[in-house]
Amino acid sequence: GDEFVVLVTKLGPDLTHAATLARGVADKLLGAMAAGFDLEGSEHHIGASMGVTLFPEGHEDAEELLRRADTALYRAKEAGRNTVSFFEPEMQVAVELRLALERDLREALAQEEFRLYLQPQWDAAGGLVGAEALLRWEHPARGLIAPATFIPIAEESGLIVPMGEWVLAESARLLKRMEELGLDLRLAVNVSPRQFREADFVARVREVLVESGACPLRLTLEITEGMLLSDVGEAIARMTELEHLGVRFSIDDFGTGYSSLAYLKRLPLRELKIDRSFVADLPRDADDAALVETIIAVAHNMRLTVVAEGVENQAQLDFLKARGCDHFQGYHLGRPIPAETFLHNHVNLRRSVAEGAPLT
16 A cells, blocks of 8 residues: 555654654655656656654553554644654644754854853952853844753754854954953853864864964863763864864863763863852762862862852852862853953953942
8 A cells, every 4th residue: 555654763862852853754754755756757756644653651562553653644644745743742842843943043043143142250369261152042033042942953953063163253253352352361162062073173263263363372162071982082183283273172061971080181171160060069968069179189180270160159159269169150150141241341340440440
């Protein structure tokens, strides 16, 4: 007949992720069948309706799975044919929302809907030493969309690479402006694993620095522990090449990955960022307190600067200062704000100090 079954296994750790990948498989099949083909000298086209169900959810057997898929199939036919429907309504909603966001992300890149926000970083004496560049998406209809919503979609779709290049280019231009305004600050930029592994990553960073005129010594690239595991040798080579230009590297979310001191000491690192999950329960959680103390001690023995992120209250700040942490970042010290606002605020602050105006 004209009905077929495709069984796809090991799609993901949860149903939502599996649904997204299942929809991707269905779309590829639709695309393949939509292509015209020759039959006895004439071009023909065919379409397909597809029903999808996910498993396991309990103790359903093969007959039950086929019944669900068949029900979803007829729902797809009723929706107008040549489309995909899920048996699970909530999965249908989740996947359609995800696909809509991906389409909007592509449009956002073309329409330049992204904005750069900066969150300040301070030293133990209360002096501003730099900021972390954070990406924000100002959707024309939905307003400000949280990074936790769109970054995973960007990673899965590959859009994270052009988005990361945009952030890097904007950050470099911002560094140049800071220098022109007399702000002696560093700027930290997150690099995604996919972006870091691009063959032209080093060349792209070099090109951005040259085009902007930004000082490489003021740029810190934040990478995660996980992205180093697949090919440590290649990672070291790329990091070393950029370090020779003056670019600094920081390990972000330190303590959440699988760091080995054996290779950590081989990396051209200047900084470690203690993950916010270890800071959140300080100082009352004895285990987190001991872990943070150990991280700071190890980092200082390796001559690395230590940054604590997620500092939300004075008790956390006091604990970290007492243990010798170098720099601090978090809502207690300053929320992320638009880059232009950040520049305006700190240029005015510097001017007020220079003129001897009282600070409140």
